[in-house]
């Protein structure tokens with residue numbers, strides 16, 4: 047009988063935390079480790095069958111993401127994040143033709159690369175985590191097959207429009223998407239509902255279809271672009287907030303290319319009376335710090351989707367805390383990875399977390415209630 051997810055989590059909790067020096071050495075040697083693993087796997091005689099005859103570049107990309115992800119796991123010692131992410135990796139790559147047998151071979155190559163390349167530290171904890179990943183391989187196959195991909199509930203009254211919007215999106219019918227948006231967004235108040243009941247669930251479904259290999263990257267890019275164009279097209283009827291509650295910076299973290307959530311948040315906060323600087327995807331840390339120092343926002347919101355970007359946000363928040371000019375800046379985080387692992391936001395040192403737009407507006411409002419001008423009361 048394969049282990050349940052709960053049992054896998056329990057066994058992950060028995061793993062020893064990675065000492066700082068080992069985590070630092072792994073990070074320091076990461077480029078070399080990735081090269082070693084690429085070379086080892088590329089020279090496997092059956093590699094093309096193992097990766098479902100996909101281009102080798104797809105496998106190399108997986109190794110880059112794996113390395114960045116493991117560096118994050120070692121830095122924050124969060125094995126729940128590790129355990130919850132592996133079934134997704136199995137499902138997504140298997141959905142794209144990779145054989146399950148590829149994964150233990152990959153983990154063995156990582157363990158060997160760590161042993162051979164990093165000689166300055168014993169790397170005992172890191173090696174034992176790789177061994178654990180090899181040992182739970184069969185359980186992870188079962189977990190990846192039994193776990194349903196996450197989809198968002200939608201209220202009954204929005205369901206038909208949501209389905210029609212998804213169908214139009216999959217056909218690349220920008221005009222139809224815009225028409226549907228204009229039918230349901232009549233005023234300011236409808237914008238947040240439209241985002242939460244239509245755009246977000248639809249984008250999550252696009253993700254599931256991509257994960258299963260049922261739509262291409264091109265179709266997924268087209269969907270993101272149409273959603274962006276629809277959001278922008280609804281613009282003129284929006285920015286008529288009648289009060290000024292304060293200043294905000296909303297951005298995606300460094301190396302984070304998912305920006306639609308942060309963009310939605312910026313729009314609804316602007317409608318709620320805030321002056322928002324929305325900085326988009328992949329914001330370099332140093333420039334964000336410069337802007338926050340000069341602009342002095344009331345709150346900084348950072349969006350993170352990918353697990354491998356979590357420790358970058360921790361580093362960023364630590365830098366804000368170290369500088370007297372930004373030490374007291376309120377930071378709220380959000381995005382998929384924080385929704386998946388409830389206590390993660392505390393570990394990165396944020397002041398708060400919101401799982402969706404409504405909660406974010408409420409929390410930021412509460413933080414700033416004391417300073418609000420009269421007309422916003």
Ligand code: B12
Pocket residue numbers: 107111131134138195242245246249250251252253254256257266267270301302303304305306307308310311346347348349350351352353378379380381382385399400401402403406
């Ligand atoms: C579109 C998309 C992309 C686009 C993004 C385009 C763009 N302009 O944003 C592109 C092509 C760039 C992309 C790239 C990748 N993607 Co992608 N992507 C998606 C997809 C389909 C939709 C994302 C989205 O727009 N969601 C809708 C928004 C509204 O939801 P949200 O972000 O959760 O936001 C809400 C809340 O979380 C919250 N919130 C969000 N931010 C913030 C911030 C604050 C401060 C607060 C308070 C709240 C808050 O409020 C929002 C509204 O309620 C998702 C599927 C999914 N489930 O999300 C996959 C998904 C996230 N991607 C995935 C992957 C794997 C990747 C890639 C690694 C693929 C690859 N091989 O290259 C890269 C990683 C790139 C990187 N370094 O970031 C996986 C992640 C799996 C995992 N375990 O982590 C997903 C889940 C797909 C899947 N089902 O497998 N992707």
